[in-house]
Amino acid sequence: MNALIKAALNRNRSFTEPEARDFLSAYGLPLAGYKVAAHAQEAVVAAAEIGFPVVLKIVSPDILHKTDAGGVKVGIESQEDVIAAFNDLIANAKGYKGDADIHGVMVTSMAETGLEVIIGAVRDPQFGPVVMFGLGGVLVEIFRDVSFRVAPLTEVDALEMVQEIKSAPLLKGYRGDSPKDIQALAQALVTVSQVMEENPQIKEIDLNPVFVYEKGIVAVDARVIL
């Protein structure tokens, strides 16, 4: 069993976002680097190293839905704002759940906005590991414009699932917009399929949103449920 998974399971919990990033990055999934700061001053140093603007997120195994807990601050441009954001995040987390185990605050670079998609995986009681692709962002659960395939995925499967969603024209360069990197998406889907196959302890994976560019993709948030 993977050491990170073992460690989390020993504590009877899922991955925090930094753990999810480490774990998935090792498979080659595109996630930006980060630093976890225990104090506001550490966060300032981390932000300076990474380069502004940055994103700050609370790191706590007890807070799965960070946005609901006021646990995410984006587009932070200055040292003073880093300090203010750090303090807000800690206060919000304590307000949301008094006894939350807080590991610190994650500092990461602010990705350039791209077309938002979602890549995910679950274990279906009948089909076993299945991989999902869809148009991402806040509308994902309204439009449910998603496609599924059963793992293991071939590249053909992955390309098909990318191209069969209703919003696929957006990926191909809609109304003068540049065509997006479908190949990189397909590769990520195949990798997620491999992650599910190799790690039976993982119940669900969410990469949401994933920004898709003309060249390359970046997952902005990662969630791994054990």
Added chain:
Amino acid sequence: MENTLKSFFEPSSVAVIGATTDVGKAGYQITQNLVGRNFTGRIYPVNPKNDSIFGLACYPSLSEIPEPVELIVICIPAPGVPGVFRQAAARGDVKAAVIVAAGFSETRIPERIALEEEVVSIAKKAGIRVFGPNCVGVMNSANNLDTTFAPPRRQVPGSMSIISQSGSLGASILMFAGDQPVPIGYAKWAHVGNMCDVDVLELLKYYRDDDQTAAIAVYMEGIDNAREFMEVARDVTKTKPIITLKVGRSDLGSKAAASHTGSLAGSEQIYEGALKQAGVVRVNTIEELLDTAKALSAQPIPRGNRVCILTEAGGPGIIAMDEIGLANGAARLATLSEQTKDKLREILPPMAIICHPEGYIDMSAAANEEHHALALDVILADPGVDSVLLMSVPPSFLEPNDLAEAVVKVKEKYDKPVLTCLLAGDWVKEARLIMENNKMPTFDMPERAARALINMNKRSAYLRGTQNERSN
């Protein structure tokens, strides 16, 4: 596992346990279906209360039939079934059993589950394969075998084989098929009920290896061994098409889940992806199931998705074009070469509309049988065309049979699929038969022909993906 199911479909003899003269009972209808449809093997009714049924000698028990028995059909109440199996085991010649009786594991009552287990254990030891319980069994159009109690219907031999997870729906599919203006035939048919032994997967494999079966139609409600199903389906669809009517579309199944993905993963969405992945063509209606199976079992697979619509009337042509337009790229209108267009201008009446839009030819009502045939010839010869939808509403001055004979001669020169829609009811009935008998599937409505062709294109796309890029 060589031909393990052969004894179900091609038995030399059938014993009906529970055959009766009581019209209200399944045992009456089953015996009547076997006798009335002229099953080519021997039939042995078994019932201690009768000496003869339908003019056949009736035996008091299975043990007392003096000649070899290959298949038994059991239509007595559930508690008596283990006893029948013990007799079958003792005889040693019974190879297969259809348990029509219900009241086993499907009731979820522990004693009834145990009863089924008892049957399975006797059967296994004796090497008897089992259909059911709670099933109506098998039909085979080649030897007129019919173990069901389905109402009378036309028995039309064909090359599509059916698996149904509903006995009554499965039977009505055949009735609907037989009642079509040009009846759609079948090769083999099976309903497996509780699947205590033979299951859908084994049937798929049997049909894959069956020479009479060219296409497999499945009515599916759900499957337990989903991953194994995918493996088998993937293998079967390499050589034969599987078309499925999978019900349960409305299930959004948003169960409580910690992730977005989890909340979006309804069983319907997953089935949709899984069936595609396994190369199974999914359809929405019984009509589409039969039309697609008919087209796929009688026509070569299109090499690409470029369709030419050749029509004698505007309306049907436009309906077909709408279907192609809504097919999400599974099919598209072909681009004809300039040479082809020049030839069409030469051949067709002056009022013909050629390639407006591209790939669409309205020959006009002035088109006679020769126009139809010449135009079809030129279009099929164009390398930019992979398949043709031929549509005609023969007017009173166009003899439908002449039309049919003229196009059949052209079609047989080419290895490309042509689906034909003749829309004039009884006026074209004979003409359609001429075409069907010459491997040209016909349809009575343009959208039916178009959808069947789109589904052929889906299969073609899958096979091309499989051949080029799929590793397994």
